[in-house]
Amino acid sequence: MDKFIIEKSGPLTGEVQVGGSKNACLPLMAAALLTDQPLVLENVPDLVDVRTMTQVLENLGVRVTREPGRILLDASRVLGYRAPYDLVRQMRASYYVLGPLIARNGRAEVSLPGGCAIGQRAIDLHLKGLSMLGADIAITRGYIYTRAGRLKGCRINLSGPFGSSVGATINVMLAAVLARGVTVIDAAAREPEIEDLAGMLSAMGAGIEGAGSGTIRIKGVDHLHGASYKVIPDRIETGTLAAAAAITGGDVLINGCRPEHLQAVLDVLAEAGARIETGPERIRITSQLPLRPFSLGTEPYPGFPTDLQAQFCALATQAEGTSRVTETIFENRFMHVPELIRLGARIQVIGNTVAIEGPVKLSSAPVMASDLRASAALVLAALVADGTSEINRIYHLDRGYDQLEVKLSRLGAKILRVSA
Numbered sequence: 199m200d201k202f203i204i205e206k207s208g209p210l211t212g213e214v215q216v217g218g219s220k221n222a223c224l225p226l227m228a229a230a231l232l233t234d235q236p237l238v239l240e241n242v243p244d245l246v247d248v249r250t251m252t253q254v255l256e257n258l259g260v261r262v263t264r265e266p267g268r269i270l271l272d273a274s275r276v277l278g279y280r281a282p283y284d285l286v287r288q289m290r291a292s293y294y295v296l297g298p299l300i301a302r303n304g305r306a307e308v309s310l311p312g313g314c315a316i317g318q319r320a321i322d323l324h325l326k327g328l329s330m331l332g333a334d335i336a337i338t339r340g341y342i343y344t345r346a347g348r349l350k351g352c353r354i355n356l357s358g359p360f361g362s363s364v365g366a367t368i369n370v371m372l373a374a375v376l377a378r379g380v381t382v383i384d385a386a387a388r389e390p391e392i393e394d395l396a397g398m399l400s401a402m403g404a405g406i407e408g409a410g411s412g413t414i415r416i417k418g419v420d421h422l423h424g425a426s427y428k429v430i431p432d433r434i435e436t437g438t439l440a441a442a443a444a445i446t447g448g449d450v451l452i453n454g455c456r457p458e459h460l461q462a463v464l465d466v467l468a469e470a471g472a473r474i475e476t477g478p479e480r481i482r483i484t485s486q487l488p489l490r491p492f493s494l495g496t497e498p499y500p501g502f503p504t505d506l507q508a509q510f511c512a513l514a515t516q517a518e519g520t521s522r523v524t525e526t527i528f529e530n531r532f533m534h535v536p537e538l539i540r541l542g543a544r545i546q547v548i549g550n551t552v553a554i555e556g557p558v559k560l561s562s563a564p565v566m567a568s569d570l571r572a573s574a575a576l577v578l579a580a581l582v583a584d585g586t587s588e589i590n591r592i593y594h595l596d597r598g599y600d601q602l603e604v605k606l607s608r609l610g611a612k613i614l615r616v617s618a
């Protein structure tokens with residue numbers, strides 16, 4: 199099992215290139231199931247989650263050809279209808295095959311994903327949406343069994359107890375594009391990844407309006423065709439790199455990103471005292487320590503993303519005063535806190551808020567990554583911790599960051615991957 203060895207590094211400086219978005223790429227790959235013509239995706243990151251989705255699709259009969267930065271998906275013969283537990287338990291997003299399989303083949307059997315390290319993660323809204331489109335759904339022995347004739351468009355409200363659901367919006371979109379008639383999704387998620395999916399489905403011949411707003415209107419079509427499409431840059435990788443620049447008092451130019459997807463994040467960085475300059479597809483971040491304290495609460499897009507909450511907890515340890523971070527999307531997303539405390543952070547958890555006192559002199563310790571974004575938070579903290587830190591279980595990080603250690607090294611970080 200690989201681990202990172204990280205030494206205290208000075209200010210990060212230089213230029214770095216952001217890769218394609220994991221959370222945009224996974225549904226785009228699942229969309230290949232909707233057509234018998236080839237789909238080509240560009241700007242595809244090299245991630246464990248992308249490989250898992252590849253396996254899920256290959257298991258269904260899709261031919262997948264991978265080249266550096268590019269993936270070709272050919273679902274001319276979709277013979278299977280089952281996503282087994284072994285794959286779904288590795289990656290929840292495997293359930294994106296549900297919508298397209300029902301729409302194209304009228305049958306899907308997908309393992310229930312179960313909970314995960316950050317929360318219970320219900321899928322009731324996915325099932326509600328698909329059943330309203332006409333799918334018969336039964337859950338037995340840990341599997342979702344669905345059958346359907348031609349789906350029929352309708353009006354679906356996808357608001358849940360924690361706001362809109364990104365995943366449910368995606369699954370319903372992936373089904374509704376081949377339904378008869380018009381589907382209107384109210385309380386749709388507005389994340390850039392939803393817009394990206396709509397962009398590609400439109401390129402495949404779908405009729406979609408309103409993606410990126412709270413109401414999406416989809417006019418179903420009989421067939422979709424192949425397309426070639428470029429995945430948007432990863433806004434969470436961008437925010438993580440920006441936080442790395444800020445926490446080390448660095449000066450970093452992030453290229454190939456979309457600053458407009460990160461406004462809430464850039465606002466918090468500015469509140470923390472960092473200087474932000476944005477241009478087309480780039481962000482320059484310049485920071486001096488100590489930072490100023492800040493407050494943030496996670497929210498659905500365009501609010502501050504939950505996927506950067508852990509990294510900003512690490513950042514707050516270097517701000518002078520008390521910062522407050524509130525998590526509203528997931529009920530258990532503070533697993534990084536005890537590990538940050540092992541590095542010397544002063545953090546108090548009060549319900550769904552943490553109060554972080556800074557600046558503290560962090561000191562190295564072996565720590566354990568509990569999930570993808572928590573791993574990134576530990577990497578950031580280790581960059582400023584005295585001595586040499588060891589971060590274990592970085593297979594979590596490899597699910598969603600493409601060569602993070604290489605990118606950070608080029609900026610001057612002392613970080614090494616060691617295979618145990």
Ligand code: EPU
Pocket residue numbers: 221222224291317318319320321322323324325358359360361362363364365366387503504505527528529570571598
């Ligand atoms: N929820 C329900 N019912 C549902 C679906 C969701 O109650 O049917 C709840 C969830 O339990 C959660 C909230 O609604 O409390 C939001 O969940 P959402 O469905 O929006 O999340 P997701 O689609 O499962 C995606 C990303 C996550 C990201 C969230 C929120 C992918 C593959 N995953 O998850 O990314 O945190 O949206 O933005 O796109 C990550 O990349 O590290 C990650 C966890």
